[in-house]
Amino acid sequence: MTPMILAGTRKGLFLLRGDADRRSWTVDEPTLEGWEIYHAMQDPRDGSLYAAGNNFVYGATVHRSTDNGKTWTRSEGLGLPEEGELKLEKTWHVEPGRDSESGRLWLGAAPGVLFRTDDCGESWDVVEGVLNHPTREQWNPGAGGMCTHSIQLDPADDDRMYIGISAAGVFRSEDGGETWAPANKGTSADFMPDDPYPEVGQCVHKVLLHPGKDGRLWQQNHCGVYRSDDRGDSWERLEDNGLPSSFGFPIALDYSRPDVALVVPEDTVRHPEVGGGNRVTTGGRLGVYRTEDGGQSWDLVVNGLPEQAWVEVLREGMASDREDPAGIYFGTKSGSVFVSPNTGDEWIEVARHLPAILSVEVGEWQ
Amino acid sequence: MAVRVLLPGLLATQAGGKDSFDVDAATIGEALRALPIADLIFDEGGELRGLVNVYVDRSDMRIRDGLETALDGQEEIQIVAAIAGG
Numbered sequence: 094m095t096p097m098i099l100a101g102t103r104k105g106l107f108l109l110r111g112d113a114d115r116r117s118w119t120v121d122e123p124t125l126e127g128w129e130i131y132h133a134m135q136d137p138r139d140g141s142l143y144a145a146g147n148n149f150v151y152g153a154t155v156h157r158s159t160d161n162g163k164t165w166t167r168s169e170g171l172g173l174p175e176e177g178e179l180k181l182e183k184t185w186h187v188e189p190g191r192d193s194e195s196g197r198l199w200l201g202a203a204p205g206v207l208f209r210t211d212d213c214g215e216s217w218d219v220v221e222g223v224l225n226h227p228t229r230e231q232w233n234p235g236a237g238g239m240c241t242h243s244i245q246l247d248p249a250d251d252d253r254m255y256i257g258i259s260a261a262g263v264f265r266s267e268d269g270g271e272t273w274a275p276a277n278k279g280t281s282a283d284f285m286p287d288d289p290y291p292e293v294g295q296c297v298h299k300v301l302l303h304p305g306k307d308g309r310l311w312q313q314n315h316c317g318v319y320r321s322d323d324r325g326d327s328w329e330r331l332e333d334n335g336l337p338s339s340f341g342f343p344i345a346l347d348y349s350r351p352d353v354a355l356v357v358p359e360d361t362v363r364h365p366e367v368g369g370g371n372r373v374t375t376g377g378r379l380g381v382y383r384t385e386d387g388g389q390s391w392d393l394v395v396n397g398l399p400e401q402a403w404v405e406v407l408r409e410g411m412a413s414d415r416e417d418p419a420g421i422y423f424g425t426k427s428g429s430v431f432v433s434p435n436t437g438d439e440w441i442e443v444a445r446h447l448p449a450i451l452s453v454e455v456g457e458w459q
Numbered sequence: 460m461a462v463r464v465l466l467p468g469l470l471a472t473q474a475g476g477k478d479s480f481d482v483d484a485a486t487i488g489e490a491l492r493a494l495p496i497a498d499l500i501f502d503e504g505g506e507l508r509g510l511v512n513v514y515v516d517r518s519d520m521r522i523r524d525g526l527e528t529a530l531d532g533q534e535e536i537q538i539v540a541a542i543a544g545g
Contacts, residue, residue, distance in 0.1 A: 172503025
């Protein structure tokens with residue numbers, strides 16, 4: 094197995110080729126030049142690559158490659174219904190469907206919309222239950238636009254899935270994506286001091302489901318890091334326990350250990366302060382914090398990371414593989430890619446001087 | 460008689476590497492909509508994207524009749540991305 098890192102940047106997609114130990118990597122020439130790659134991933138069902146690409150002149154689309162990025166086909170005519178008031182702004186996240194759903198993928202996009210394809214992206218249908226959600230008027234865009242950035246399918250139930258929209262919150266579907274209920278109880282909107290625990294409107298930055306523990310979700314929010322053990326019915330805030338800040342964007346999991354999560358805090362924000370003022374890593378260093386007890390405590394894991402750094406890691410900029418020990422991968426807006434082959438115990442800078450990195454995912458060369 | 464439409468680099472890449480197309484069209488709008496990359500220059504509502512400029516025989520189509528500008532089949536149409544961004 095030759096591991097692959099997909100680093101989506103402001104200037105195209107870079108593919109990195111790793112050795113079996115995940116310690117040594119080479120960078121291929123960029124592909125999809127001219128496109129800002131908000132997210133790129135490999136579909137584990139057939140090895141295809143998908144990239145959510147955006148161009149400031151020519152709009153938003155999805156690209157697909159079946160030959161490791163040598164050639165690409167584009168989803169033509171992606172857009173919202175002509176009769177509506179909303180127009181597609183950006184594509185943000187592509188998520189493969191279930192193993193039993195050949196050709197199905199989900200696409201999160203701005204302004205707060207979700208698409209589904211059943212033909213590997215040749216055509217996409219907007220999900221009406223999100224587009225016409227009864228709470229939509231209470232949603233507001235974050236700095237990156239009103240993006241649907243997190244899409245998680247629950248392996249415990251073929252009809253259950255989750256999405257995260259900034260700033261609308263987390264929503265859960267129990268019917269395969271037809272209808273959606275807010276799942277934000279206990280998550281704070283500190284930027285709304287008149288109603289800091291609304292039904293919707295929370296600024297979720299990233300949501301991940303742990304497939305090894307039924308009901309477990311993790312969330313990095315504009316206002317805190319959270320864990321849910323009841324499918325998002327309620328959330329526990331996980332701070333004042335080693336984390337230097339409640340603010341950050343990405344979160345990564347160890348898929349062999351449901352109690353392990355890693356975050357990259359930014360600024361120094363403590364509840365009920367509202368973060369996001371400067372948006373660089375906390376304390377003038379590049380610090381990854383890891384919990385191994387479900388978020389009850391967090392430790393700084395920085396062996397190999399620069400001690401003096403003011404960088405940003407975006408919401409799609411961190412990923413983990415399915416190995417044991419888990420490989421953790423993240424990219425910075427200043428163009429470096431870091432890899433830990435052992436869940437954060439040590440870090441290796443495997444690429445630098447890339448364009449601003451918007452997303453990181455891991456796959457395998459086919 | 461066909462008019463020639465010239466594409467900038469990114470659009471040419473998306474058109475399979477072809478940077479010009481000869482199309483039969485009575486107006487600029489018809490010519491642009493006949494291109495295989497029409498969805499990149501028009502949005503889902505059929506409106507020309509805001510940062511797409513179109514020149515016909517080196518004149519901005521906006522000083523003529525825009526997308527409704529009539530063609531006689533001799534023209535050369537050039538698509539130019541507006542200068543913006545970084």
